[in-house]
Amino acid sequence: MFSSSDGNGPVLTAITSTPGSRSLVLTFDGPLLANTATDLTNYRITAPNGGNPQVVTSSGPPLRVVAAHYGDISTTSSQVTLTLARPLQQGTFYRIFVNGELPITNGNPASNPLTGGGGSGNPSSGVTFDGDNDDTACGNFYGLFAVGRRLAFTDFSGDRVVLAATGGSGLNVWRELNGDIDQVTVLPGATALSGSVVVGRGSSGTVPIGSVTIPVPSPLVLNGAANQLPASFVVVPSGGLAAPAPQPTATSPTPVVATSANLPYTLNITPVSSPGIALLPGIQSGVYAQTAASAAYPSGLWLVFGGRTNGLHNFSPSGEQSFPPSFQNGVIYVINPVNWQVWSRPWSQTNVSASISSSLSSTNQAYYANGDTLYMAGGYSVPDTVSFTGDVSSLSRDITVTSGLENLAVGRTVSGVLPFPSGESIFLPGTKITAINGNTVTVSSAAVVNATGVSMAAFNRNFATYGTLTGLSIKGLAQAVIHGGDVARLARIRQMSDSRVAVTGGGLAALNGRTYLAFGHNFQGGYNGASASISQVYTSEVRSFRIIDNGRSLAIANYRAVRDPVNFRRRDGNLVSFIGPDCQPQLAYLGGVFTPGSSGIGYQAPILIGRDGRVRIDAAYQQFFSQYTTANIPLYDSRTRSMHDVRMGGISLYDYANGQLTEDTELPWIDDVTSLVRARNGSFQEYIMSSIPAVTPGSTGNYGANAAFFMNQAVPATPRGIILLSRLRGPTVVGYMFGGIYSTVSNTSSNTFRATGASNQVFQITMTRT
Numbered sequence: 001m002f003s004s005s006d007g008n009g010p011v012l013t014a015i016t017s018t019p020g021s022r023s024l025v026l027t028f029d030g031p032l033l034a035n036t037a038t039d040l041t042n043y044r045i046t047a048p049n050g051g052n053p054q055v056v057t058s059s060g061p062p063l064r065v066v067a068a069h070y071g072d073i074s075t076t077s078s079q080v081t082l083t084l085a086r087p088l089q090q091g092t093f094y095r096i097f098v099n100g101e102l103p104i105t106n107g108n109p110a111s112n113p114l115t116g117g118g119g120s121g122n123p124s125s126g127v128t129f130d131g132d133n134d135d136t137a138c139g140n141f142y143g144l145f146a147v148g149r150r151l152a153f154t155d156f157s158g159d160r161v162v163l164a165a166t167g168g169s170g171l172n173v174w175r176e177l178n179g180d181i182d183q184v185t186v187l188p189g190a191t192a193l194s195g196s197v198v199v200g201r202g203s204s205g206t207v208p209i210g211s212v213t214i215p216v217p218s219p220l221v222l223n224g225a226a227n228q229l230p231a232s233f234v235v236v237p238s239g240g241l242a243a244p245a246p247q248p249t250a251t252s253p254t255p256v257v258a259t260s261a262n263l264p265y266t267l268n269i270t271p272v273s274s275p276g277i278a279l280l281p282g283i284q285s286g287v288y289a290q291t292a293a294s295a296a297y298p299s300g301l302w303l304v305f306g307g308r309t310n311g312l313h314n315f316s317p318s319g320e321q322s323f324p325p326s327f328q329n330g331v332i333y334v335i336n337p338v339n340w341q342v343w344s345r346p347w348s349q350t351n352v353s354a355s356i357s358s359s360l361s362s363t364n365q366a367y368y369a370n371g372d373t374l375y376m377a378g379g380y381s382v383p384d385t386v387s388f389t390g391d392v393s394s395l396s397r398d399i400t401v402t403s404g405l406e407n408l409a410v411g412r413t414v415s416g417v418l419p420f421p422s423g424e425s426i427f428l429p430g431t432k433i434t435a436i437n438g439n440t441v442t443v444s445s446a447a448v449v450n451a452t453g454v455s456m457a458a459f460n461r462n463f464a465t466y467g468t469l470t471g472l473s474i475k476g477l478a479q480a481v482i483h484g485g486d487v488a489r490l491a492r493i494r495q496m497s498d499s500r501v502a503v504t505g506g507g508l509a510a511l512n513g514r515t516y517l518a519f520g521h522n523f524q525g526g527y528n529g530a531s532a533s534i535s536q537v538y539t540s541e542v543r544s545f546r547i548i549d550n551g552r553s554l555a556i557a558n559y560r561a562v563r564d565p566v567n568f569r570r571r572d573g574n575l576v577s578f579i580g581p582d583c584q585p586q587l588a589y590l591g592g593v594f595t596p597g598s599s600g601i602g603y604q605a606p607i608l609i610g611r612d613g614r615v616r617i618d619a620a621y622q623q624f625f626s627q628y629t630t631a632n633i634p635l636y637d638s639r640t641r642s643m644h645d646v647r648m649g650g651i652s653l654y655d656y657a658n659g660q661l662t663e664d665t666e667l668p669w670i671d672d673v674t675s676l677v678r679a680r681n682g683s684f685q686e687y688i689m690s691s692i693p694a695v696t697p698g699s700t701g702n703y704g705a706n707a708a709f710f711m712n713q714a715v716p717a718t719p720r721g722i723i724l725l726s727r728l729r730g731p732t733v734v735g736y737m738f739g740g741i742y743s744t745v746s747n748t749s750s751n752t753f754r755a756t757g758a759s760n761q762v763f764q765i766t767m768t769r770t
Contacts, residue, residue, distance in 0.1 A: 003029045003030070004028070004029045004030030004076070004116060004122065004124040005029075005030070005076070005123055005124070006123065006124075006135065007124055007127065008124065008127065008135050009100075009116055009129050009130035009136075009138070009139075010028045010029055010030045010031075010032060010078075010114070010116045010124055010127075010129055010130065011028065011029050011131075011133050012028055012098065012131070012133070012141055012143075013027050013028060013029050013077075013216055013218070014027035014183060014185070014216070014218070014221075015143065015145050015174045015183070016185055016187075017088060017145075017172060018147065018169050018170075018187060019087070019090050019148065019149075019169055019170055021087055022083055022084045022085070022086065022087050023081055023082065023083060024081070024082045024084060024088070024096075024145075025079055025080070025081050026079065026082065026098070027073075027077065027079050028078050028079070028080070028114075029076060029077060030076060030078065030116055030117075030118065030124055031072050031075065031078050031116065031117040031122055031125075032078055032080070032114055032115065032116060032117045032129075033114075033115045033116070033117040034070050034117065035112070036112055036114045036115045037068065037078075037114060038068045038069070038080075039068070039112045040065050040066075040067075040068055041099070041110070042099040042113060042114055043065045043068065043082060043096075043098060043099075044062065044065075044096075044097040045063040045065060045082075045084065045094050045096055045097075046059035046060050046061065046062050046094065046095050046097075047060035047063060047089075047092065047094055048060050048092065048093060048094070048095070052562070053095055053144055054177045054562045054615075055560060055561065055562050055563075056095075056097075056142060056561050056562070057559060057560050057561045058560070059095060063085060063086065063088070063094065064085040065082050065083070065084060065085075066085055068080055068081070068083070069081045072118075075118065075121065078117075088145075088146070088147055090146075090147060090148035090149070091146065091148040091150065091151060091152075093145065093151075093153060093173075094144070094146065095143070095144055096141070096142070096143050096144070096145050097140065097141065097142055098114060098129065098131055098140065099111065099112075099113045099129075099140060100113050100114060100129035100131030100132070100138055100139045100140045100141060101113055101128075101138055101139070101140055102128060102138060102524075102534070102535050104524045104534060104535055105138065105465075105499070105502065105522045105524060105535050105537050106499060107467065107498075107499025107500075108499075113138070114128070114131075115127065116128075116129070124137075132537075132538065132540060132565040132569070133211075133565070134565070134569055134596045135596055137535065137536075138535045138536065138537045139537050139565075140537075142177050142563055142565065143176065143177070144174070144179075145174050145175075146173050147171070147172050148170050149164060149165055149170040149171070150162065150163070150164040150165075150170075151163050151164075151173050153175065153179065154179055154200070155181070155200075156176070156180045157200050157202075157203035157204070157619070158200025158201055158202070159197050159198065159199055159203050159205060159207055160197070160198035160200070161181075161195065161197055161207055162195055162196045162197075163193070163194075164193070164195065165186050165187065165190040165192070165225065166190060166191050166193075166194065166225075167189060167190050167192075168186075168187055168188060168190030168191070168225075169188070169189055169190070170187055171184060171185060171186045171187060171190065171193065172184070172185040172187065173185075176211060176564070176565070177563055177565075178564045178566065178567065180211065180566075181208065181209045181210065181219070182210065182216055183209075183216050183218070183219050183220075183221070184219070184220050185221040185223070186222050188223045191225055191226060192225050192226040192227075192228050193222060193225050193226070193227055193228060194228045194229065195207075195229045195230065195233055197230070197232045197233070202620065206232060206234055207232055207233050207234070208234050208235075208236050209233055209234065209235045210235060210236030210237075211236065215236050219235055219236055220235050252604075252620075252621050252622040252684075253685050254624075254661065255624050255625065255654075255656070255661065255674065255686035255687065255688050256686075256687060257687070258675065258688060258689045262687065263677070263687045263689075263770070264640075264769060265635075265725065265767050265768060265769050265770055266689070266690075266767070266768050266770060267646070267673060267689055267690055267765060267766070267767055268690070268731070268765075268766040268767075269673065269690065269691075269692055269693060269737075269764075269765055269766075270693070270763065270764045270766070271693060271695045271761060271762070271763055271764075272736070272761075272763065274340050275340075276340025276341065277340055277760065277761070277762055278760075279340070279342055280335065280342060280738075280762070281304065281309070281331070281333050281342070281344070281760055282309055282739070282757065282758035282759055282760040283304055283307045283308070283309060283329055283739045283758055284307055284308055284310075284311070284705070284706040284739055284740050284741045284759070285306075285307040285363045285364045285629075286305060286307025286308075286329060286363075286708075287303075287305050287306045287360075287374070287376055288304055288708035288710070288738075289302075289303045289367075289374050289474045290302050290303065290474070290710055291475045291478050292372070292475070292713070293713050297336060297338075298338070299336075299337050299338050299712075299713065300713055301334050301335065301336055301337075301478050302333075302334065302335040302336075302738070303332070303333070303374075303474055303477060303478050304332075304333040304334075304708075304739070305329065305332040305333065305347075305360060306329060306360055306361055306362055306363060306365055306376075306379065307329050307363050307364075307706075307739075307758075308327045308328060308329060308363045308758065309327045309328075309329050309419075309758050310324070310327040310417070310419070310420065310753055310756075310757065311420060311742065311743065311752060311753060311755070311756025311758060312741055312743070312748060312752040312755075313527060313752065314751065314752050314753060315529040315752070317528050317529050318429040318526065318528070319462075319463055319525065319527045319528060319532075319533060320413070320415050320429045320430070320526060321425060321429055322527040322528070323363075323381075323527055324415050324416070324417045324425075324457070325381070325385045325415045325457040326387070326416045326417060326456050326457035328361055328362070328363070328381050328387075328457065329361060329363075330346050330347050330361045330385070330387055331344050331345065331346050331347070332344065332345050332346075332350075332481050333481075334478045334481045334482055337710065337736065340762075343481050343482045345487075346387070347360065347361055348386065350480075350487035350488070351487060351488050352487050352488050352493060354383075354384050356468075356493060356495050358381065358384055358385075358466070359376070359378075359379050359381075359466035359470065359495070360376065360379075360470060361381060361385070362379030362380055362381035362466060362504075363380055363381055363504070364378075364379060364504045364505045364572070365377065365378055365379035366378055366506040366507055366517060366520065367508055368508050368515075370510055372473050372474050372475050372476075373471055373472070373473065373474070373549070374471070374472055374473075374474050375470070375508065375515070376468075376469070376470045377501040377506070377508055377517055378465055378466055378468070378501055378503040378506060378520065379465070379466050379504055380463065380464070380465050380504035380505075381463065381466075382461055382462065382463050382464070383459075383461050383464055383466075384459065384460070385458070386404065386407035386408065386457065386458050386459070387404055387407070387455060387456070387457055388401055388403060388404025388405065388408060388456055388458065389401070389403045389404060389453055389454065389455050389456065390402050390403075390441070390453075390456060391451065391453065391454075392426055392447040392450065392451050392454065393447060393450055394446070394447055394448060394449055394450050395446045396446055397434075397442050397443050397444070397445065397446045398440050398441070398443075399414075399440070399441040399442075399443065399447075400439060400440060401440070401441055402439075402453060408433060408436060408441060408458050409433065409436075409458075410433050410434065410435065410436060411432060411433060412432065412433050412459060413430065413431065413432050413433075413458065413459055413460065414427060414431050414432065414433060414441075414443055414457070414458050415431075415457050415458075415459070416451075416454055416455065416456035416457065418451060418454065419455075419757070420753060420756070420757030421754050421757065422754065423752075423753025424448075425449075426447050426448065426449055426451060426454065426456065427443065427445055427447060427448065428445045428448070430444075430445075431444050431445040433458065462524075462525055462533075462534070463525055463526045463527070463532075464525075465502050465503065465504045465521075465522045465523050466502065467497050467498055467499045467500075467501055467502035468495050468496065468497050468498075468501065469495070469501045469547070469554055469556065470493065470494070470495040470496075470554075471492075471493075471494050471495075471547075471549055471554055472491045472492060472493045473490070476491040476492055477490065477491035492551060492552075494552060494553050495554065496553070496554040496555060496556075498556060500543060500545075500556075500559060500561075501517060501543075501556075502522045503517060503519075503520035503521065503522060504522070504523055505519075505520040505521055505572040505629075506518055506519050506520025506521075506571065507519065507520070507574070507589060508575070509575050509577065509587050510720075511586070511587050511609065511611055512585065512611040512612075512613075513546065514544045514545065514546055514558075514613065515544065515546070515556075516542060516543070516544045516575070516587060516609060517542075517543040517545075518542050518575050518587070518607075518609070519538070519539060519540070519541070519569075519570040519571055519589065519592060520538075520539055521536055521537060521538045521539060521571050522535070522536070522537045523535075523536050538565075538569045538570075538571065540563055540564060540565040540568040540569045541561045541562060541564075541568060542561070542562045542568065542609060542615050543559070543560070543561045544559075544560050544613060545557060545558055545559040545560065546558045562613075562615050564617075567605070567607070567617050568607075569595075569596060570589070570591075570593065570603050571592060572592060572593055572628055572629045573591040573593070573627065573628070573629060574591055574626070574629055574630065574632055574645075574647070575587060575588075575589050576589075576590060576632060576634055576645050577634055577720040577721060578608070578634070578643050578645075578678070578722075579636045579643055579718075579722060580608075580610070581641055581678075581679075581680045581681065583641065584610075585611055585720065586608055586610055586611065587608070587609040588606055588607070588609070588643075588645070588678075589607040589609070590606055590623060590626075590645065590676065591604070591623055591627035591628065592627065593628060593667070599665065601627075601653060601665045601667065602627025602628065602651075602652070602667055604621075604622035604627070605617050605618055605619050605621065605622060606621060606623060618682075618684065620683075621683070621684040623653075623684075623686070624652075624653065624661075624674075624686055625647060625652045625653070625656075625672055625676075625686060625688075626647035626649070626650045626651070626674065626704075627651065627653050627667065628650050628651035628652070628667070628705055628706075629650070629705065629706050630648055630649060630651075630704045630705055630706070630740075631647075631648040631650075631704050631707040631708055631709040631737045631740065632646060632647050632709060633645070633646040633648075633711075633723065633734065633735070633765070634646075634721065634723065635722065635725045636722050636724060636725060637726060638724065638725075638726045639726050640679070640680060641680040642677055642678060642679050642680060643677070644676070644677050644725070645675065645676045646673065646674070646689070647673070647674050647675075647676065647704075648673055648692065648703070648707065648709070648737055648763075649669070649673065649691075649692050649701065649703050650669070650670065650704040650705040650706075650707075650740075651668070651669060651670070651705050652667065652668065652670045652672065653665070653667060655668055655670045656670075656672050656688050664747070666747050668746040668747050669700075669702040669705065669741075669745070669746055669748070669756075670702065670746070671691040671692040671693075671694075671700060671701030671702050671703070672688060672689075672691060673688075673689045673691060674686050674688055675689060692763065699744070700743065700744060700745070700746075702742060702743040702744070702745075702746070703737070703740060703741075703742050703759055703761065704737065704740055705740050705741040705743075706739070706740045706741055707737050707738065707739045707740025707741075707759065708739050708740070709735055709736070709737055709765075710735050710736045710738060711723070711735040712732075712733050712734055712735045712736075715728070715732060715734050716728070723767075725769065728767060728769050729769075730768070730769075731766050731767070731768045732766065732767050732768070733764060733766050734765055734767045735765055736762050736764055737762070737763040737765060738759075738760075738761075738763075739759055739760070740758075740759050741756050741757070741758060741759065742757055742758075742759040742761070743756045744756070
């Protein structure tokens with residue numbers, strides 16, 4: 001049970017009102033700062049507009065809040081009583097919003113979110129309201145609320161639900177935006193609570209009272225009334241239910257080993273062996289694109305920038321040690337996949353300003369290509385970081401700088417970590433430059449290792465998620481790197497700022513003329529081992545908009561956001577182009593992490609986005625493999641109208657080894673290659689294929705996480721990059737996997753820099769129809 005006492009911010013525990021009253025009472029599990037609790041801009045109440053209440057960018061007429069009175073009930077409870085311009089209409093569900101975001105994440109400099117009070121006696125004193133109840137500070141609250149004697153609504157599963165109170169003033173119902181019930185309160189004086197359920201199509205007919213994964217302490221408050229609800233209503237216990245929400249309406253089929261009888265193709269995965277491979281950069285979580293084939297480069301060119309040059313981040317209390325800025329990739333790489341020639345150019349050596357290139361150097365940007373145009377949104381890093389190399393000696397405060405001296409200045413913080421597999425930090429956190437004398441730089445704390453020619457970084461700002469959307473020419477940027485040209489002009493770089501695209505770990509894709517930014521989080525400050533030192537807010541939304549791009553500037557229009565704080569609280573999954581059973585284009589979001597709570601795991605229910613923008617959760621299937629972002633290959637079989645997505649290893653809830661399928665909630669690194677198939681009837685099934693091979697004897701095949709798949713451009717495919725399986729003839733090299741994280745172990749612990757690294761390995765993937 002999440003609460004103010006855990007130090008992660010106060011949470012909302014009850015919403016109540018009475019018929020005909022202009023008062024709406026919000027109860028919290030701890031004291032608040034009065035000046036935030038009485039700030040009217042923190043509350044919005046809107047009437048329904050007849051559409052989907054999950055579309056939070058569209059609402060009905062506002063019901064004005066004219067006053068807010070705050071009072072402490074005890075050290076573990078407080079209330080805000082909102083006075084409304086008029087009473088709530090009985091039987092009508094209103095959407096309620098409570099602000100829990102700081103200016104740094106919502107882009108509103110005047111934002112004064114609800115904040116914990118009570119002084120030193122309250123662990124959440126000074127901590128921003130956890131409105132989305134995910135056990136991390138900061139987050140907006142959205143809910144549906146109604147008062148009346150008889151309340152009817154449709155829940156998430158499509159059940160038509162009726163709740164009624166006999167006698168007294170009636171009842172209150174607080175629901176999630178997706179329709180499910182958080183709390184039912186029978187008002188004093190009523191003698192009984194009754195209800196009925198008309199089961200929706202494909203539903204089990206069970207109606208939980210209380211959120212399944214983010215429970216409130218008292219989901220059913222009877223106030224002396226008799227509980228006459230039928231057995232189809234189930235009260236969620238205070239600790240929540242064990243299964244992730246929504247619960248599957250059917251048992252998911254267990255993955256099966258692929259054979260020629262059940263899967264119409266095989267894969268041959270081969271490590272590419274060439275002298276040029278050793279010179280390729282090791283990059284994970286970068287931006288990956290490719291130019292069109294040309295006479296000069298018949299296989300096109302690969303373009304890589306951003307991301308990081310180390311493996312999995314650490315879990316240190318210091319953001320500087322968890323995400324060392326020295327591992328930020330500030331270089332643009334162009335790779336010829338025929339002879340593995342590499343061209344490179346640091347952003348710092350281009351005419352692109354740091355205000356623009358900082359986001360392009362960041363990790364976990366969301367991106368997609370539309371022809372020659374590449375769009376990127378968000379990303380996470382330390383802005384204005386500069387790189388340099390040098391020699392250090394243990395116990396000495398002097399650095400002999402061998403390159404990048406011109407970027408350094410007194411007062412900047414320096415950071416450095418020895419590369420994989422050492423993973424040792426060079427300096428203590430917070431070490432700063434105190435003097436520069438020739439090529440000798442003196443710092444405030446002595447180095448703790450000896451190293452020669454090591455890469456380091458200097459910075460003077462904190463980690464941030466960027467609120468930027470950038471467009472550029474893939475061919476133009478590649479040519480500028482190869483020939484040393486004017487990067488800003490040749491790449492036609494244009495960038496806009498908007499807090500609505502401030503996301504890292506999200507997915508970006510185009511569908512039916514709109515751009516979809518699915519899930520992710522806004523992470524401000526250094527990663528401290530559990531969350532951000534300033535603010536971490538999951539978007540819990542599928543956002544979409546139209547990009548207005550005239551080749552010189554960018555804008556977004558027709559913005560829309562669909563919200564579900566339970567099922568959409570995801571990041572770092574796979575947003576994949578699909579073709580639906582009706583042969584229409586779709587998007588599918590597969591996996592993602594982490595379910596709420598300290599023991600959060602990967603999500604399993606696929607989420608489908610239709611060309612009309614409707615978002616549907618397939619609660620009937622629970623994905624077994626590759627919850628984390630991984631290289632994937634989308635395929636369509638027109639003969640059976642089935643959609644296939646081949647996932648290459650990565651990080652997974654399940655592992656298959658020695659004929660055994662094993663669940664591991666620690667989310668291990670795996671070498672399993674699986675195909676998730678959506679049949680013509682809409683059902684899903686996973687097939688276990690051949691594993692990623694080890695590159696050297698005694699090593700592992702644990703590749704794929706945050707890697708890229710570069711498709712062979714000679715392969716028949718749709719414009720959205722879906723390979724047309726029925727048109728393949730004989731063994732076909734469909735493409736290559738490159739980059740990502742390589743892990744020497746299945747489960748990492750302690751210093752992850754010693755067990756994982758950024759991969760520069762290339763794997764050739766050959767597909768044969770069977």
